Amino acid sequence: MTTANVDTLVLGELKCWRITTARAELVIAQQGAQILRYRKTGEPALLWLSEQALFKQGKSVRxxxxxxxxxxxxxxxxxxxxxxxxxxxxxxxxxxxRGCDWQLLGIEEQGDTVRLEFDMPQAQGGLPDWPHSVELRLCIALGDSLHITLSNRNLGAQPVTLSQALHTYFAVSDVRQVQVQGVEGLDYIETLADWEQRTQQGALTFAGETDRIYLDPPPHLSIVDAQHKRRITLHTQGSHSAVIWNPWTERATELPDMANDAWQGMLCIETANAWHDVLTLAPGASHALSVRISSEPL
Incomplete structure (x- = not known):
């Protein structure tokens, strides 16, 4: 049985919760139900957070x-x-x-896992210019790994079609020295070349700006980081697309909440329903998009 400590804190204009156990630390903002920090005890952070992040109401944190x-x-x-x-x-x-406050429904301990559940009440007819009603919840389970589930249920009388992503920023030693395994042979959309469809040859390595939508990825992708001597693995469900992004040098200089050289230490792999992998929910229908993030030494 784990014993978790739950503290409230304020980062800039944002109310947050910090959950610490003997195994890990997690920080979550009420705005966007956005996880800001995930670190396993004694290890480098698994998630990247910009040193120049702006903690402002109505603005997603970088x-x-x-x-x-x-x-x-x-x-x-x-x-x-x-x-x-x-x-x-x-x-x-x-x-x-991303810029809305979510409602924390509860924090509970279940054996060695701490579970947090958030609800987005405005999705039930209160989002501006989006006149639909969907029960939207985010469940976060902190144990040996971090498990994130985004659940949708159509409460309205008409079908709803949407795309979505868990836009995860991973911390790496140097993106030029890591590789992503599991994408070998996959078709992808190269958004930086007029959205051409191409095929991945071998594992993915990085030598410039990257913004790709991988089609029908396997349920397991991993970041192999030799300098950090670890493998970060994503175990996904409910997703038939994965977006891999790094801004590199020029794009990073255009982002005011990111240092010019910060691209070196981050890599986004987004568990998504994107491009043509979108959801159409019939009235009463549900869908869950989830990712479990784990790490192991190389």
């Missing part, structure tokens, strides 16, 4: 695990069915819930 919903990325790059759900202009990148 790092951790932002929740992208009810669309991922630029709405106009989504299928027409996702675009048709939204009546506003302009459409903010990555949806409508």
């Amino acid at each position: 790092g951790g695990v932002p929740v992208c919903w009810p669309w991922f990325s630029n709405l106009r790059r989504n299928p027409e069915a996702v675009q048709a759900m939204y009546n506003g202009e302009p459409a903010p990148a990555h949806g409508l819930v």
Whole structure:
């Protein structure tokens, strides 16, 4: 039986919770139900958080695990069915819930695991220019690994179509020295080359800006980081797409909440329903998107 310590703290303008156990530390902001920090005891952080992150109301924090919903990325790059759900202009990148306060439903210990559950009440008809009703919840389980589940249930009388992602920023020693395994042979969309579809040859390594949507990935992808002497593994469910992103040099200089050289220490692998992997939920239908993040020494 684990014993967890739960503290409240304020980072800038944001209320947060810090959960510590003998095995790990987790920090979560009420805004966006965004995980900001995950570190296993005695190890380097598993999640990356920008040293220049802005903790401001209404603005997603650069790092951790932002929740992208009810669309991922630029709405106009989504299928027409996702675009048709939204009546506003302009459409903010990555949806409508990253800058909203979520409701903490509870924190409980179950054996060696601490579980937190959040609800996004505004998704039930209160999001501006998105006139639909979906029960949207985020469950976070902290144990030997970190398990994140985003659950959707259509409460309305009409089908709802959406895209979504758990936009996870991983901490790495040097992105130029790591590789992503599990993508070998996969088709992907190269967004930096007019959204061409290509095929991955071998494991993925990094030598420039990267922004790719991998199609039908296996349920396990891993980051092999020789300098940190560890393998970070993502175990996913409910997803048929994975987005891999690093801004590299020029793009990083355009991001005000990120140091010019910070791209070296981060890599995003986003567990997603993106591109043509979108959800259409019939009335009463449910879907769960989840990722379990674990690490082991090399």
